[in-house]
Amino acid sequence: MTIQNNLSSRAAENLTGSNVMLEGVIKANSDKFDFKANPNGIINLGVAENQLMTAELRDIFSSVDTADTKLFGYGESPSGSRLLRSHFANNVFNRYFKPVEPVMGEQMVLTAGCSATVDNFTFCVCDPGDGILITTPFYGGFNTDIMAKSKAKVVAVHLEGVNPFGLEQIQVMQEAVDNARLEGTRVRAFVLSNPHNPLGRTFSRELIIAFLRFASKNNIHILFDEIYALSVFDYALTGLAKEEQPDNNPFISVLSIPNIEQYCEKELVHVAYGMSKDFCLNGFRCGVLLSPWNNELLDAMRSIAVFTWMASTTEAMLTKLLGDPNIIEVFTKTNQARLAESYTYTVHTLREHNIPYLPAQGGHFIWIDLRQYIPSSLIGASQAGERTAEYLVWRAMLKEGVYVNLGEAFSERLVGFFRLSFSVPVPMLKLGLERMIKACQWASLSDNELNR
Structure with missing residues (x-):
């Protein structure tokens, strides 16, 4: 009996497809960046995970007795x-x-x-x-x-x-x-x-x-x-x-x-x-x-x-x-102000490098257009919907130490769009954007090096 025959048809069906978003998350989380402990790790600008309020949350929850026997x-x-x-x-x-x-x-x-x-x-x-x-x-x-x-x-x-x-x-x-x-x-x-x-x-x-x-x-x-x-x-x-x-x-x-x-x-x-x-x-x-x-x-x-x-x-x-209610009010206002700060830094950087984007007003991310970095040899295929170039740019980013979510994960048909999450502290965001742009420039020159 094969392994597949041991499974229900619905479980077996789940094994036939891929989850691009989950695959990227797992890869990024397996080598998390840390300025001190892992400076060569992957900076995660792909997952909508807000890291701007961790100190406030730690203070709020510090008085909760998580070992209270009533919680067992x-x-x-x-x-x-x-x-x-x-x-x-x-x-x-x-x-x-x-x-x-x-x-x-x-x-x-x-x-x-x-x-x-x-x-x-x-x-x-x-x-x-x-x-x-x-x-x-x-x-x-x-x-x-x-x-x-x-x-x-x-x-x-x-x-x-x-x-x-x-x-x-x-x-x-x-x-x-x-x-x-x-x-x-x-x-x-x-x-x-x-x-x-x-x-x-x-x-x-x-x-x-x-x-x-x-x-x-x-x-x-x-x-x-x-x-x-x-x-x-x-x-x-x-x-x-x-x-x-x-x-x-x-x-x-x-x-x-x-x-x-x-x-x-x-x-x-x-x-x-x-x-x-x-x-x-x-x-x-x-x-x-x-x-x-x-x-x-x-x-x-x-x-x-x-x-x-x-x-x-x-x-x-x-x-x-x-x-x-007072904790919620202070928390949300502080969070919104920090999101605005990180967003502003992001769009200034994108403008500086002439990267098109859709201005965002909410959430943790911005929709960016990286088609200018598709190698010339792949432009025709990309315009026809073939996603090799998108993965080329994505792999270049991971190799450079930054994860940004590719458009395929959002069922976007046009090749070359990415969702960039900016909800991280500005020093990490700055380094992540530097790595992203370096990777994009590298990918645009040639796809041969990445496929060796």
């Missing part, structure tokens, strides 16, 4: 304790998302990370083979979250030059739904990140309403991933970094849209959130599914919550952090 047992509920859900409702959603209707703790289910939230949501709204619509480029982790366990499909909508922040994309999305149905795929949901990952911008109120109308027209769920809601920093920018912002759209949560029932059946509207991004706690693994108007979905999520039960220690530490 199971927590109150696999869906999250009533107290922690209440803190999310009152000190996060009601305070910062400006909901028309106050959010309550019983309207949410907590999980061990936002990936688990999307996975459980997919399980609850999709049968195997059903589709979830996402416009490209999109956060590469959605592929795994949607497909690996629940066996739903990502219906990728390639906008092909259509403005991802404009109303014209709605027609392209409708065509994608219609084509999927003709091919036998039942589309069950539409997932979008606001602020956008990887493009780092927010959606206008007009476009959010258009998305809601689209979901209603097609009778599909719409999940707003708002995990970067408190990482919008454009208000803190100055000078050219401020002047180049293409619009003044603030972050607008779908929860703040008045009379939402005029645009979409309320039971179809949901929000995903978590602690990884705004609170810089990727390793704590805490996600939230907020569904204020769909008790049936919440009950379905609770029925499988035991598989994504948050650790008691994590819950205790998050309860400490979210229990004090």
Whole structure:
């Protein structure tokens, strides 16, 4: 009997594909840079992991007794304790998302990370083979979250030059739904990140309403991933970094849209959130599914919550952090100011080297265009969609000691785009950008050296 015959068909299917994003993360994390302990290690500018607030978090959590014997047992509920859900409702959603209707703790289910939230949501709204619509480029982790366990499909909508922040994309999305149905795929949901990952911008109120109308027209769920809601920093920018912002759209949560029932059946509207991004706690693994108007979905999520039960220690530490509105206010403002500082340094460096980019206003990253560094011998193939050149630049960066995430990981069809994460202290960012530019210049000269 072969090893593959020992596996279920769904597990075997997961072994046939590659996860470019996860492969890069593992490689970068296996040789982490440290100024003193490992100065030749890899500087990680590819993962959306905010390292700007570690000292503050250490101080906040220092008073939590992680050896308290009460934490050795199971927590109150696999869906999250009533107290922690209440803190999310009152000190996060009601305070910062400006909901028309106050959010309550019983309207949410907590999980061990936002990936688990999307996975459980997919399980609850999709049968195997059903589709979830996402416009490209999109956060590469959605592929795994949607497909690996629940066996739903990502219906990728390639906008092909259509403005991802404009109303014209709605027609392209409708065509994608219609084509999927003709091919036998039942589309069950539409997932979008606001602020956008990887493009780092927010959606206008007009476009959010258009998305809601689209979901209603097609009778599909719409999940707003708002995990970067408190990482919008454009208000803190100055000078050219401020002047180049293409619009003044603030972050607008779908929860703040008045009379939402005029645009979409309320039971179809949901929000995903978590602690990884705004609170810089990727390793704590805490996600939230907020569904204020769909008790049936919440009950379905609770029925499988035991598989994504948050650790008691994590819950205790998050309860400490979210229990004090003043701590949250100071933390988020400080974080936004530091993100603005790192972003400003990044765009100044990119301008200095004539590297095109899409100005960002939120999140931990910026979408950059490195096509000018594709070797001349590979330009034709790259324009035809062959990705050798993108991997060439990517490998050059890793060899030089910096990891930046390639466009393929975000289902971007155009070859040569990368997502650069700038949410690291400026001294590390400076060195990482120097290594990136050196690697790009090296890659542009010849691809022969890298392939020996």
